[in-house]
Amino acid sequence: MSVYLTLAGEFLKIGLFSVGGGLATLPFLYKLADSHDWFTRATLVDMIAISESTPGPIGINMATYAGYAAAGVYGGVLATLALVFPSVVIALFITKALDAFRDDKSVKAAFYGVRPAVTALIASAALGFMKMMLIDIENGSSAANILNVKRIALFAVTLYLMKKYDKHPVFYIGGAAIAGAALKL
Amino acid sequence: MNPAAFRECIDIFAVFLKIGALTFGGGYTMLPLLRADIAEKRKWASEDDIIDFYAVSQSLPGIVAVNTSMLIGYKKAKIPGLVSACLGMICPSVMIILAIALFIQNFLAVKTVGHAFGGIRAAVAALIVKTAFDMGKKCLVDGACALIFAAAFLAFTLADISPVIPVAAGGMAGIVLARRRPS
Numbered sequence: 457m458s459v460y461l462t463l464a465g466e467f468l469k470i471g472l473f474s475v476g477g478g479l480a481t482l483p484f485l486y487k488l489a490d491s492h493d494w495f496t497r498a499t500l501v502d503m504i505a506i507s508e509s510t511p512g513p514i515g516i517n518m519a520t521y522a523g524y525a526a527a528g529v530y531g532g533v534l535a536t537l538a539l540v541f542p543s544v545v546i547a548l549f550i551t552k553a554l555d556a557f558r559d560d561k562s563v564k565a566a567f568y569g570v571r572p573a574v575t576a577l578i579a580s581a582a583l584g585f586m587k588m589m590l591i592d593i594e595n596g597s598s599a600a601n602i603l604n605v606k607r608i609a610l611f612a613v614t615l616y617l618m619k620k621y622d623k624h625p626v627f628y629i630g631g632a633a634i635a636g637a638a639l640k641l
Numbered sequence: 642m643n644p645a646a647f648r649e650c651i652d653i654f655a656v657f658l659k660i661g662a663l664t665f666g667g668g669y670t671m672l673p674l675l676r677a678d679i680a681e682k683r684k685w686a687s688e689d690d691i692i693d694f695y696a697v698s699q700s701l702p703g704i705v706a707v708n709t710s711m712l713i714g715y716k717k718a719k720i721p722g723l724v725s726a727c728l729g730m731i732c733p734s735v736m737i738i739l740a741i742a743l744f745i746q747n748f749l750a751v752k753t754v755g756h757a758f759g760g761i762r763a764a765v766a767a768l769i770v771k772t773a774f775d776m777g778k779k780c781l782v783d784g785a786c787a788l789i790f791a792a793a794f795l796a797f798t799l800a801d802i803s804p805v806i807p808v809a810a811g812g813m814a815g816i817v818l819a820r821r822r823p824s
Contacts, residue, residue, distance in 0.1 A: 520734055540703060543708055641759030
């Protein structure tokens with residue numbers, strides 16, 4: 457029972473504090489990988505890839521996946537419902553005063569400060585993932601094989617292509633899967 | 642609930658089920674579908690309403706796509722409509738992800754799939770880096786924002802703290818800064 461309670465508590469918190477859309481839930485899941493033995497950071501990366509490549513909002517997809525990793529099928533359903541619950545309650549209140557909320561000075565002021573903070577959380581997670589994926593600490597006995605050169609190259613090429621052609625992430629993920637299989641990454 | 646209202650909720654659920662199943666990524670990728678299905682075909686909300694709901698949803702906690710669909714559902718059928726829209730939106734995700742999660746472990750054991758995921762991980766790292774850059778370009782508009790960014794980045798990277806703390810502190814800093822600024 458207790459894993460369900462913990463799971464629900466964690467995802468209620470994520471639903472209440474993740475703002476900014478897209479990958480806003482990522483820093484929370486990143487932290488969950490450390491604080492619980494539900495999934496590792498490496499698994500989280502696979503979750504992101506699958507969530508980006510399947511239909512539906514990324515935040516919902518990742519919550520279902522993380523919940524499943526923690527406590528199976530029921531865990532997936534529970535985590536998703538817990539994630540949206542705060543939104544449901546807040547939306548019920550907001551609908552009564554939609555215009556007032558939209559023009560509210562405090563809401564605008566708060567978001568002015570929240571956005572850079574959320575960006576910082578995602579940037580910090582990005583740094584952690586780069587370290588984890590591009591540097592092989594456990595294999596790296598000598599300086600020459602600490603850096604995973606093939607992955608670094610693929611990372612750099614992908615980043616370059618993303619900046620050059622603004623295509624949907626699923627294209628880059630698909631391309632990288634083929635490159636990974638071909639290069640035996 | 643009377644039969645007509647119940648049927649209305651089923652309708653709302655079905656439309657958002659379809660939109661949830663057809664949008665990759667949520668957020669603004671679902672705006673064209675909302676325009677076609679909600680504004681033009683069913684006239685549950687005008688195009689301006691939808692843009693409005695989407696804008697407000699970005700300033701609400703939670704998932705933008707879910708928030709937008711709930712506001713549309715409420716406009717059509719009040720609280721039952723809001724709940725139907727929310728459930729419709731999350732249903733495809735839950736079913737598709739659970740189906741994949743149930744089988745992926747066996748796939749990952751296949752050597753080629755393992756290598757493919759090695760490549761995918763590099764792409765995901767690039768994706769997150771790009772997301773952080775794009776967000777930064779949009780929100781780091783002045784010195785105060787840069788300061789909040791730096792403080793949150795250092796705190797979350799160096800200390801073992803919950804992401805709740807930088808988010809809440811950033812919001813409070815925004816409110817305090819706005820009070821002090823002469824307008």
